[in-house]
Amino acid sequence: MLATHLLVGCTTIDYASLKPGGFKGTLIVMWVGEGSDTSGDGKFVFVPDPRNPLTFTRPGDGPAKVIRPRVMYTDGGSVPRIAQVFKGLNPWGYAPAYMIHDWVFTAHHCIVDGKSNAQYDEVANIKFEDSALILGEAIQGLVEAKLVRRDDVAASAITSAVGSRIARNLWDVEGACARDKVSDTHLAQIELAIPGSTELFSARRGSAPKEIRKIAPSAKPARVLSTLTF
Template structure:
């Protein structure tokens, strides 16, 4: 989720410093191995909406499927964030630094559904902290920092259980540790970030053009169909592409 010269996902994942701090120093407060397995359902769409900045790979948008939304359920229904349904948001997947992407399991899109859930938790948290009372964030109210890391780990375990990804001895634990690190905690504690996380009107229009009903409640879900690979964003007239779809 890169916007202008600053990666907004530095607020939602930990980046290079946090990743290696967690892997090397073991500073995480959440143990991936002790987490229970959650459940993922629905479809995932990611759409390219712009070239991004000089150091980025582009701007991407998670677009909810109005007919089959991505939903994560925690095993313990009494846990904070027991049910999470991500909304329209910018994303760059796992925000894994390029230098770390050479390692198995550290692709920025390898655990994409889990990353979308975690991104939404962070975005909702920042907006709640900044005083938002929007109902779309209600599922995340009460979620604390350690809960956010546990949710990511539980979602990764859900992907492995569903055989959407192969088991890995290192990556899931390293990623969960990274988002539970001190660096990530500092980002979690930031205030005033909500406004910069909002999707622009132009990109909202692009999402609606690509997947009708994704930004408004579809009147007739039976009419929903998967869009063509390339659609036209309105306004302005600029190509918007669906770059990934995963269905559970």
């Protein structure tokens, strides 16, 4: 029943046939605030390590050969709570893969809203169907790196779910760039926790790290929840 529910209305993607992509760098996830009815257990932010930023290299010759996610809000895999009890289906089970997929959506939303920035150029040619393939390639990469166990049922269901009609409707939604922009206060918290970590983000906001820290002088450092280095 769970698999059927997740796959209804989905674009067919043969997860088993996807080749693995390659990760490099360090993933950092921070907690910056309490959750809510819509955001779950907390407000989480992906942060690139300023000395060793996370990158994902796709296999083959598809669009966006190398993807470098920037600072952004993230909720992991957005898996419904009722499904999280099943093996492989929890919002952080494939966290590095989710970060790549989240950034593809985040950058695309800003492109849809007419925002121009070199940060978005590397993903500008990605189509919706590519976004689902990229997640599958990233999960395959985690399996090949032996960071997660092979679970074709969960991985296939997740890959197909991000190709669903619901996900497709979210792909071209307007107004999401401004809505999802990391707040000044949270940027200050991030910068206090890891100095220089907002540098890759500053071009979009027009603020240097030192200026960001001045925005919210009473802010306390964000809490680093997880780091993973490839």
